[in-house]
Amino acid sequence: MPSVVAENIVKKYGKKKDIVEALHGISFQAEEGELFGIIGPDGAGKTSLFRILTTLLLPDGGSATVDGLDVVKDFKAIRNRVGYMPGRFSLYQDLTVAENMEFFATIFNTSIEENYDLVKEIYSQIEPFKDRRAGKLSGGMKQKLALSCALIHRPSVLFLDEPTTGVDAVSRKEFWEMLRKLKQQGITILVSTPYMDEASMCDRVALLQNGKLLSVNTPAGVRASFGKPLLAVRGTDMLLLLTHLKQFDSIADAYPFGEYHHAVMRTGYDIEQLRNYLQQQGHKEIEIQTIEPDIEDCFMDLMKN
Numbered sequence: 094m095p096s097v098v099a100e101n102i103v104k105k106y107g108k109k110k111d112i113v114e115a116l117h118g119i120s121f122q123a124e125e126g127e128l129f130g131i132i133g134p135d136g137a138g139k140t141s142l143f144r145i146l147t148t149l150l151l152p153d154g155g156s157a158t159v160d161g162l163d164v165v166k167d168f169k170a171i172r173n174r175v176g177y178m179p180g181r182f183s184l185y186q187d188l189t190v191a192e193n194m195e196f197f198a199t200i201f202n203t204s205i206e207e208n209y210d211l212v213k214e215i216y217s218q219i220e221p222f223k224d225r226r227a228g229k230l231s232g233g234m235k236q237k238l239a240l241s242c243a244l245i246h247r248p249s250v251l252f253l254d255e256p257t258t259g260v261d262a263v264s265r266k267e268f269w270e271m272l273r274k275l276k277q278q279g280i281t282i283l284v285s286t287p288y289m290d291e292a293s294m295c296d297r298v299a300l301l302q303n304g305k306l307l308s309v310n311t312p313a314g315v316r317a318s319f320g321k322p323l324l325a326v327r328g329t330d331m332l333l334l335l336t337h338l339k340q341f342d343s344i345a346d347a348y349p350f351g352e353y354h355h356a357v358m359r360t361g362y363d364i365e366q367l368r369n370y371l372q373q374q375g376h377k378e379i380e381i382q383t384i385e386p387d388i389e390d391c392f393m394d395l396m397k398n
């Protein structure tokens with residue numbers, strides 16, 4: 094049985110003239126034990142979707158189930174089964190680390206001791222600071238505490254809304270490693286993020302833009318669906334190089350990508366012709382390589398088209 098099923102979910106905010114359609118009929122399924130990513134820029138609708146699936150917001154259309162329970166009719170039962178880490182900081186800043194944990198355990202009628210095995214790996218990293226107020230923790234430590242609190246009642250499905258936004262690169266990596274380990278314990282994890290590079294850490298990813306799902310696939314499936322030749326191009330004047338790449342006939346799109354520019358080519362392109370053209374424009378030390386698309390190339394292509 095799938096853990097999460099969304100069928101044609103619609104969410105609108107506001108009235109009449111000022112209506113904002115945040116979700117335009119979202120459908121997908123996340124399987125039991127899956128690490129499922131929802132990737133999308135700010136305002137794509139990630140928070141609205143998570144709040145509907147965790148029963149905190151009513152949809153205006155469509156239906157959804159979590160563990161086979163209906164998000165509208167069975168909201169009480171769902172609340173006992175899901176863990177939710179909202180995007181904005183969810184902890185009580187004036188309570189200590191231990192008090193936050195005890196608070197969340199108590200409202201779910203359990204205790205830290207009862208589920209310690211599940212949170213041990215994460216909580217043990219912040220336990221030495223258990224008497225420190227949550228408001229005085231570093232970003233990475235707050236994130237670990239919020240995750241421990243979301244897990245303390247042993248949920249079967251965990252919803253993490255942008256857990257790595259604003260977190261440094263090392264903590265982000267550590268966080269994804271923690272999620273991998275949690276997944277091994279059989280928890281279904283839905284995680285939203287605006288960072289496209291995090292897609293490769295998921296079993297499957299859904300790309301969300303302007304309230305619409307553009308693709309639901311495995312990271313390998315996303316890459317395989319690109320279907321266009323791609324070049325990485327470098328020179329001494331990268332700014333001017335981008336302008337000239339965009340003006341070249343056989344190039345459908347060009348954008349900066351790390352130390353290179355990526356150029357999406359039209360069929361029938363010729364690398365030597367491109368090299369000659371760039372040399373004529375005065376570019377030096379030109380490097381051109383054919384490359385396989387990264388997941389970010391695929392998402393950018395989907396979003397532009």
Ligand SMILES: Nc1ncnc2c1ncn2[C@@H]1O[C@H](COP(=O)(O)OP(=O)(O)OP(=O)(O)O)[C@@H](O)[C@H]1O
Nearest residue numbers: 106107113115133134135136137138139140141142
């Ligand atoms: N309470 C609200 N009233 C009016 N519009 C809203 C409300 N909440 C969200 N929206 C709008 O709905 C759209 C989707 O917002 P949502 O917060 O779900 O997206 P998001 O992907 O989580 O983005 P962000 O990371 O910026 O929160 C946006 O256009 C947002 O401005």
